[in-house]
Amino acid sequence: MDTEMTSTTKTDLKNLTLLALEKFLQGQGKERFRATQIFKWIYQHDAGSFEEMTNISKELRAELEATACISSLVPEAVEEGSDGTRKYLFSLADGNSVETVLIPIEGRNTLCISSQAGCAMGCEFCLTGTFKLTRNLTTAEIVNQIMAVRRDVRASGEEIRNIVMMGMGEPLHNLDNVIPAIQIMIDGNGLQLSNRRVTVSTCGLVPEMERLGREIPNVNLAVSLNATTDELRDRIMPINRRYPIRELLRACREFPLPGRRKVTFEYVMLGGVNDTLEDAKRLLRLISDIPNKVNLIPFNEHEGCGFRAPTQAAIDAFHKYLIDRHVTVITRDSRGGDISAACGQLKGRLEKPGPA
Ligand code: SF4
Known part of the structure; x- marks a missing residue:
């Protein structure tokens, strides 16, 4: 059972520190503080998808969906x-x-x-x-x-x-x-x-x-x-x-x-x-x-x-x-x-x- 999500074109956000995530979002013309919100969703709430990030606008979630992913591992x-x-x-x-x-x-x-x-x-x-x-x-x-x-x-x-x-x-x-x-x-x-x-x-x-x-x-x-x-x-x-x-x-x-x-x-x-x-x-x-x-x-x-x-x-x-x-x-x-x-x-x- 291999559940790691990866993509050759999308950026796996779990490869990014908070600072790198800020830069990634800034590169897409987004506010820096969004990085902290997303980071918390990933590491504190263990979010596996952008859909779960309810304090982030639908538009941003859709944009992230197109450019990024959140990988995870499940033990085999x-x-x-x-x-x-x-x-x-x-x-x-x-x-x-x-x-x-x-x-x-x-x-x-x-x-x-x-x-x-x-x-x-x-x-x-x-x-x-x-x-x-x-x-x-x-x-x-x-x-x-x-x-x-x-x-x-x-x-x-x-x-x-x-x-x-x-x-x-x-x-x-x-x-x-x-x-x-x-x-x-x-x-x-x-x-x-x-x-x-x-x-x-x-x-x-x-x-x-x-x-x-x-x-x-x-x-x-x-x-x-x-x-x-x-x-x-x-x-x-x-x-x-x-x-x-x-x-x-x-x-x-x-x-x-x-x-x-x-x-x-x-x-x-x-x-x-x-x-x-x-x-x-x-x-x-x-x-x-x-x-x-x-x-x-x-x-x-x-x-x-x-x-x-x-x-x-x-x-x-x-x-x-x-x-x-x-x-x-x-x-x-x-x-x-x-x-x-x-x-x-x-x-x-x-x-x-x-x-x-
Ligand atoms: S103890 Fe084993 S794992 Fe650690 S550095 Fe040496 S070879 Fe690598």
């Missing part, structure tokens, strides 16, 4: 894990698909959204990365993931509290579409999410981190670090050959985080590879001059991958070493592991087509 499949994690599969208009994961943590819903179909970064331990990049998602496809899941959670009286851009793809590799999507998320006339509740995760594209910081200075930054020496990081995360650890950490230090906010360092623990106390010590040394918190993510074994999950003893020792030194550490349980929704397991429907 929803799977729920035993821990309540829900994975949504969305088909896109061109046949690609992406996954979005809702993680209920203590009554607060966190939504993990995708920014690309596949990923070009090729991290060795990541299932998404093994499928290469198919294409960037549009701004509309990014915000539509949120809106589709919001519809679902609102049906049971809940809301989405946090957005994390940690799904399929490297968000900073698609900044031209990710930045407008974040602007729509945090716009008071848009999805009305606080910038405190939006986190962008990167494997370490340094120039793009600088651009993100310049253009949207108040979002949270998460960095997928996963190794404490360039030698290992070069091997498991090819991006490190371009931007080694020292440069990455400099960009973290310079990232304009407001007030007391911290950079989240994500550390996928790979059994026998990066999970020793020596690694924990080096990690602490590397990040100690950056306001930090650490997410330890025990690796989820998946088919065809040479890495192993760490032992519980290794996880506990690593965690304790950091906690004892006053680092804020969260060891993520493998949420959604039973539905392949856990970190690094998202793949949409990227498997090569088999015989019919």
Whole structure:
């Protein structure tokens, strides 16, 4: 069931920030304030057609109908894990698909959204990365993931509290579409999410981190670090050959985080590879001059991958070493592991087509 509306000639208004929508309307000789009205209809009332916009004149609605459209996504499949994690599969208009994961943590819903179909970064331990990049998602496809899941959670009286851009793809590799999507998320006339509740995760594209910081200075930054020496990081995360650890950490230090906010360092623990106390010590040394918190993510074994999950003893020792030194550490349980929704397991429907 593919319900995304797109048109080659019409402008999908969900690709436009409020400012861009103002320009679009001005280009048609319309008043600027109409943009705010339309924006609210789209994001606050979830309008799927111009007909619903009752405070807009019939004439303008007809004109918009001729030049613009409002896309939406409807999940093709929803799977729920035993821990309540829900994975949504969305088909896109061109046949690609992406996954979005809702993680209920203590009554607060966190939504993990995708920014690309596949990923070009090729991290060795990541299932998404093994499928290469198919294409960037549009701004509309990014915000539509949120809106589709919001519809679902609102049906049971809940809301989405946090957005994390940690799904399929490297968000900073698609900044031209990710930045407008974040602007729509945090716009008071848009999805009305606080910038405190939006986190962008990167494997370490340094120039793009600088651009993100310049253009949207108040979002949270998460960095997928996963190794404490360039030698290992070069091997498991090819991006490190371009931007080694020292440069990455400099960009973290310079990232304009407001007030007391911290950079989240994500550390996928790979059994026998990066999970020793020596690694924990080096990690602490590397990040100690950056306001930090650490997410330890025990690796989820998946088919065809040479890495192993760490032992519980290794996880506990690593965690304790950091906690004892006053680092804020969260060891993520493998949420959604039973539905392949856990970190690094998202793949949409990227498997090569088999015989019919
Ligand atoms: S971990 Fe993230 S950046 Fe690396 S391949 Fe996977 S999706 Fe891409």
